[in-house]
Amino acid sequence: MATSPEEAQPTAAPYGTPDAPRIAVRGEAHLEVDPEIAGIRVTVLARGKDRRTALDDLTRRNTTALDLIKTYGQAVERLETGTFSLTPELKEKGRGERIHAYHGRVHITAELTDFTALGELTTRLADLDLTSVDGPWWSLRPTSPAHKRARQQAVKDAVQRAREYAEALDTTLAALVELADIGAEAPQPVRPAAPGGALRARSATGAEDAAAPLDLEPQRQRLHAQVNARFTMLPPRL
Structure with a gap:
């Protein structure tokens, strides 16, 4: 009876053999590494008795905030506009649905x-009329070398542990059988900010002098990398 090529292949022992025990x-x-990026969220508000007034004021304040951020040039890596809303406020009393104002x-x-x-920009933004600032959120780039360093250290730790087990049996490692990534990195915080990492400020109109820049201390980022590894070792003498 003929056997297929698949049947002819020897089946690998999942837990090793006496001649090739596995670890x-x-x-x-x-x-812990320094952050590379700091993110902030700016909220611009406007209020008017009619739709057009509220919209014009919102457009003007939004342009002012964007122009201010853009003056920082290469210090700003990304600038994006998120949600926009213009909502009518109805009067609580009276007959019918009458609009009191627009927000x-x-x-x-x-x-x-x-x-x-960053410290200077957040202060200047918070000093604008009807503008609030949230943040900063500290983070690393996905391509940060710190991720690679964490993964490599995890692999070295696996090899060192395996060698220690082999040495306990008076033998040595023979070969690497498997190396599995089980969630190599988990940078913290992402968003929202971790406790103590947030700034919130709201403008105070009528100020005669510009506010002093905020002194912001970057929040260290924690990286955790893990790998599973399996090795074969030379048969120990027990």
Whole structure:
């Protein structure tokens, strides 16, 4: 009776053999690194008795905020406009549905790489009329070398652990059988900001002098990398 090529292949023993015992370990790495990016969220508000007035005021204030952010040039890595809304406010009393006022709102998000400029920009934005600032949210780029460093340290930790187990049996490692990534990185915080990492300010109109720039301390980012590894080792003498 003929056998297929698949049947002719020897089946690998999942737990090794006496001639090639296996070691399964988990390698881990924990790093703390400086952030690379700081994100802020700017909310611009407007209110008017009629739709056109509210819309014109919102447009003007939105342009002012965007122009101010753009003056920081290369310090701003990303600038995006989020949601926009213009909502009528109905009178609580009286017959029929009568509009009392219109409320406008625009959300702007910005990411900066210059943290010195960040403190100055947040203060100047918060000093604008009917403008609020939330943030900063500290983070790393997805392509940050810190992620690679964490993964490599996790692999080295796995090899070191396996060697220690082999040494305990007076033998040595023979070969790597498997290396599995089980969620190599988990940078913290992402969004929303971790406790103590948020700034919230609202404008105070009528100020005669510009407010002093905020002194913002970047929040260290924590990276955690893990790998599963399996090795074969030379048969120990037990």
